[in-house]
Amino acid sequence: xxxxxxxxxxxxxxxxxxxxxxxxxxxxxxxxxxxxxxxxxxxxxxxxxxxxxxxxxxxxxxxxxxxxxxxxxxxxxxxxxxxxxxxxxxxxxxxxxxxxxxxxxxxxxxxxx
Amino acid sequence: xxxxxxxxxxxxxxxxxxxxxxxxxxxxxxxxxxxxxxxxxxxxxxxxxxxxxxxxxxxxxxxxxxxxxxxxxxxxxxxxxxxxxxxxxxxxxxxxxxxxxxxxxxxxxxxxxx
Numbered sequence: 001x002x003x004x005x006x007x008x009x010x011x012x013x014x015x016x017x018x019x020x021x022x023x024x025x026x027x028x029x030x031x032x033x034x035x036x037x038x039x040x041x042x043x044x045x046x047x048x049x050x051x052x053x054x055x056x057x058x059x060x061x062x063x064x065x066x067x068x069x070x071x072x073x074x075x076x077x078x079x080x081x082x083x084x085x086x087x088x089x090x091x092x093x094x095x096x097x098x099x100x101x102x103x104x105x106x107x108x109x110x111x112x113x
Numbered sequence: 114x115x116x117x118x119x120x121x122x123x124x125x126x127x128x129x130x131x132x133x134x135x136x137x138x139x140x141x142x143x144x145x146x147x148x149x150x151x152x153x154x155x156x157x158x159x160x161x162x163x164x165x166x167x168x169x170x171x172x173x174x175x176x177x178x179x180x181x182x183x184x185x186x187x188x189x190x191x192x193x194x195x196x197x198x199x200x201x202x203x204x205x206x207x208x209x210x211x212x213x214x215x216x217x218x219x220x221x222x223x224x225x226x227x
Contacts, residue, residue, distance in 0.1 A: 042221075044206075046215055101158065104155050105154055106153075106155045
């Protein structure tokens with residue numbers, strides 16, 4: 001069985017500050033890992049993904065995430081927050097053994113001016 | 114390229130009524146997912162199709178929910194009868210399949226059961 005835990009259902013940062021959204025996963029096989037963003041009344045949009053190779057993955061809108069197998073983590077970061085980054089962020093894990101894409105509970109990012 | 118299309122965008126029904134949602138995946142995508150997203154929670158997988166076959170429906174409440182994927186393309190998700198706790202956004206997603214795991218999502222159907 002696989003699962004995803006996102007620490008902190010709400011994160012608030014000031015504009016220009018570092019964004020750090022935490023994600024830990026459990027999987028019995030090497031996972032594929034994803035971060036999705038959801039704006040109000042919209043579907044989910046892929047930010048970035050890790051499948052194989054380099055463990056530091058760069059995505060859209062200046063976000064990046066690092067796969068750390070020893071810590072079973074895939075935290076999302078952005079050096080400087082913009083007001084437009086305010087949204088809900090979801091971490092997800094997919095493994096070929098289960099053929100399932102499983103989501104965490106989400107973290108709502110708020111950006112203060 | 115057209116994205117995943119879902120309809121309707123919004124639906125309000127009374128409990129015990131029936132409702133159906135429709136999804137048209139991206140052309141060529143073999144895998145189709147239906148997720149239920151309750152307010153404040155992450156999406157929960159209801160059912161996954163590979164072409165017109167069911168890969169996983171372990172979390173689908175089969176006493177009231179049903180889904181089909183006609184000819185391996187469009188899909189419909191039905192709830193009969195609806196309960197108050199079914200109020201949620203129903204998201205459809207599609208992907209090429211196991212070799213390409215990126216899923217593309219539709220905008221969802223927001224269901225309110227009163």
